[in-house]
Amino acid sequence: MTQSPTRFTQAKNVHPAINVRTNAEFIQRHIGPQPADIDKMLGILGVSSLDELIDRTVPAAIKSQQPLAIETVSSEYIVLNKLKQIAAKNQIFRSYIGMGYANCITPTVIQRNILENPGWYTQYTPYQPEISQGRLEALLNYQTAIMDLTGMAIANASLLDEGTAAAEAMSMSYGIQKTKFNTFWVSEACHPQTIDVIKTRAIPLGIEVVVGDHKNIDFSQEIFGMLLQYPATDGAVYDYAEVIDRAHTAGAIVTVAADLLSLTLLKPPGEFGADIVVGNTQRFGIPLGYGGPHAAYFATKDAYKRQIPGRLVGVSKDKRGKVALRLSLQTREQHIRRDKATSNICTAQVLLAIMAGMYAVYHGADGLRSIATRIHNLTTTLATGLTKLGYSIGDAPYFDTLQVKVTGNAAEILERAKSQQINLRSIDANNMGISLDETTTPADAIDLWRIFAGDKALDFTYSEIETSSSTSSIQTSTLARTSEYLTHPVFKNYHSETELLRYITRLQSKDLSLTHGMIPLGSCTMKLNSTSEMVPVTWAEFGQIHPFAPVEQAQGYQVLFNDLERWLAEITGFDAISLQPNAGSQGEYAGLLVIREYHQQRGDIDRNICLIPQSAHGTNPASAVMAGMQVVPIACDDDGNIDVEDLRAKATKHADKLAALMVTYPSTHGVFEEAIVEICSIVHEYGGQVYMDGANLNAQVGLCRPGDFGADVCHLNPHKTFCIPHGGGGPGMGPIGVMAHLAPYLPTHKVIPMGGKQGIGAVSAAPWSSA
CATH class of the missing domain: 3.40.640.10 (Type I PLP-dependent aspartate aminotransferase-like (Major domain))
Incomplete structure (x- = not known):
């Protein structure tokens, strides 16, 4: 998360001659239309070349005159090797931090046949x-x-x-x-x-x-x-x-x-x-x-x-x-x-x-209960050993998490844990948290005892403690579960890998995906999920990092974040980027909150009118209301373009209360509105800010930049424009780009310091959301 609006203004080196052959090779392998296909499409449109099509589509006033200052793509092999080097900068510690996140085991039959499929x-x-x-x-x-x-x-x-x-x-x-x-x-x-x-x-x-x-x-x-x-x-x-x-x-x-x-x-x-x-x-x-x-x-x-x-x-x-x-x-x-x-x-x-x-289908009720019981029994055993070492444990019953009273020794214990590549939760100087999970073993419990024992030798074995702590704090409470669950046959019939594999394959055969053909259903499909882009998702160096692990353990991620922010800023023309919003709708919401906070900090507390064209996607007005704004619709002409005169009339009418305009560009109808510069100028003239919905950013990349023609903030959809898998409706992300005057208000986070100095607070649970 950038904090300095000057971060992206430094000169960048462009290397247009590097790896020309391998770059062309990637394009040939991954971009579907062949020259004959392109010629046929151009003929139907009545133009002679792609350059002519762009000239007739993108208004000359907003067209970029310089190529994007982004390093040329190398071969997939070289890129993956480079990514391996970046991934190696991440340190995989055993994390017992908890706070709603737990390490777990992805069944390989699910990993191979769903996540990687x-x-x-x-x-x-x-x-x-x-x-x-x-x-x-x-x-x-x-x-x-x-x-x-x-x-x-x-x-x-x-x-x-x-x-x-x-x-x-x-x-x-x-x-x-x-x-x-x-x-x-x-x-x-x-x-x-x-x-x-x-x-x-x-x-x-x-x-x-x-x-x-x-x-x-x-x-x-x-x-x-x-x-x-x-x-x-x-x-x-x-x-x-x-x-x-x-x-x-x-x-x-x-x-x-x-x-x-x-x-x-x-x-x-x-x-x-x-x-x-x-x-x-x-x-x-x-x-x-x-x-x-x-x-x-x-x-x-x-x-x-x-x-x-x-x-x-x-x-x-x-x-x-x-x-x-x-x-x-x-x-x-x-x-x-x-x-x-x-x-x-x-x-x-x-x-x-x-x-x-x-x-849940793979494990069924008995399997899940067995996993939970093993984790809980291990937690009970760990608690008994810590008590024997002289520590007090928080309230019982508990499931998988213990609060340990350490009477001012938290820093010392954390340092010992770090030396063993273990992360614990520091609640305060006198209390620490330990959360166990599906991957925790008795050997891990022994390591934890040794960390808390310090220089003192353990005078007990794991077996002795396990035997003496056989009573579950849950089973003896009134909160033990007695009702059944997962009783439907689907949770009983597929517990072998063979049966689950066949079930997954049967379901897969009922769907249409890009393995069958093109899906012409909108901008969400207009991107590439190349295999090379998907492979690193399941690398342990990226998958096994807790979101609240110390930042120094995630330096590989920080390299990726910095590069991505820099590239997105160059593509969009904005000065600062926040990667925290984890969906397009969240990006809309975060961007409008940034605008709201900008007005609030300037003393314009009455600016709450948001102008939205009638052609806008329905999330726009919903996001505006969530951001505390009042929606005023703007008329559109028969072609779906914004009625500039109606915009000016509404901006004039609400001049003292105008907060923002939300505009999708190109429009929902797929048209580059010729008047976009004038539209942005009108809003700025009356004290408002321009929020650009980036749902259709595909059509702008390399041709024009919203930061150059009047937008103040814009959300991006990497699941549409770049390589994040849409996955049948998610995951997605909605990072936002802002101009320098809005950078101080970018989202912050209570657990990991980040964002603007006057930031709006967290909009997602994890600092970098869907990292």
Whole structure:
């Protein structure tokens, strides 16, 4: 995350003569149309060359006169070798940091046949269910697993991360409340990054966030909703039944953020009164990946199914009674509700949700319970040994996380851990956290004991401690799970690799992906997922880094971030880049918040009008409302171009309150509007800022730069313009570029320092989101 607007203004060396042969070779192998195909298309369009087509398409006033100052691409072999060298700068420590992230084991049958398989990672969003039945069934499995484990009636097909899922729960609660209060109460036992994201989301909506101890909550406060963590961020498992009953009596809607694996042993939130349950499915076979992408889950009561954010996969029957799957319950989708939408989410983490669902299919109820039980028993054994060493452990029961009281010795213990390439969580000078996971072994527990013992020799063996700590703190509590889960046959029939492989292949054969042919469904398909670009995703040097590991352990990632920010700045003409937003919708939201904060810091607190063309994608007005703005529509002509006179009239009318214009360029109709420079000038003339939706940036790269012709901020879609796999609707990213005057307001993060000096707060749970 850049903090200096001068970072990208230094001269860059261009090497146009380097590796010309290998660069051409890459293009020939990966860009589909051959010269004859191009000639045929040009003939249909009535132009003689690509240069003539560009001249007739891109307004001369905005066309770039200089080539992009980006190093020429070398061969794929050389690039992968260079990337190996960068990856080697990352240090793979054993991380017991927790905070909602856990190392896990991706079953190789899932890694090879889904994550690394273009038959799964190249699909477009399943708007056409007849060519998407395979992935829709995989997502239905995911939804079923979430419903079973949480004890809730309905679940969506995933959200972006746990922090934003909790923020969506707050927004949904605010919209459906009957009390008309504006205070949202959050437990101090929630993960700090979740609290950070919620506070960011609350400010423009006029919601007051109160953070406190759930054991001492004052229900005389007028609260419309509350958020609880289960288990808590320090590992304690609390019985929330009484506090939830009191919240309901006060008219509040209760959200519980729950660790999904723990729910195989713990009473599900749906059984003690939760209205909404959110969390992360990362530990269901998804690599840490320095923060993402990971699929968040969102489950709720049936009564709220019309308000649930995101997508749901539903089961339908045709007139002959034949069953089929489709995206259903989309009455709140942005293209229908626009500024009345309860959320701006237009995508999901499909590829990751499918992997997590297949993890549940592969292991089944017994397998998941076995994994959870082993982790919990190992945690119990670790706690017993630490107690024997003289340390006090936090509240019981616990699942996989311990809070250890270290009485001022945290720095010394952290240094010993570092020498063993181990990361622990430093809560404060007197308390540390240890979170175990699926990959932890008894040998790891012994290493941890030795770190906490210091110079003192261990006077016990692992077997002795394991025998003396056989009683589970969960089994002896009232919170032990008694209800069944994952009872559907799909979670019972595919536990061998052979059967799961055949099941995955059967589902894959029901889909249309780029392994079959072109998918002409919009800009989301207009990019390349070359195999060489996908291979590094599963390298351990990138996949096994905890998002809150010390930055010095992730220097390879920092090299990549710095390069990417520099390249994106050069491509767009902006001065600073934030990589934190983890979807296009999040980029819209973050960019508008940056504009809002810019006005606020200048004392223009009344600037809240956002002008949006009637042709805009539905996420635009939804994002504007989430950013605390009032939408004023701008008329378009018969060709879909902005009516400049209507724009000027609206800008004049709202001159004192004009905050921003949101404009997609090229337009939603695929047209480069000739008046774009004039449009930006009008908005600036009346004190507003120009937000450019970068959904169609494909058509600009190398031809023109939004930072050069008037845009102040723009989000980018690497899953559209560059090489991130669309995966049937996600993962995606939505980094934003801004001009220098907006750089001080770029997103920050409470756990890892980053962003602008007057930044807007976190918009994603992980500092670099889907790293």
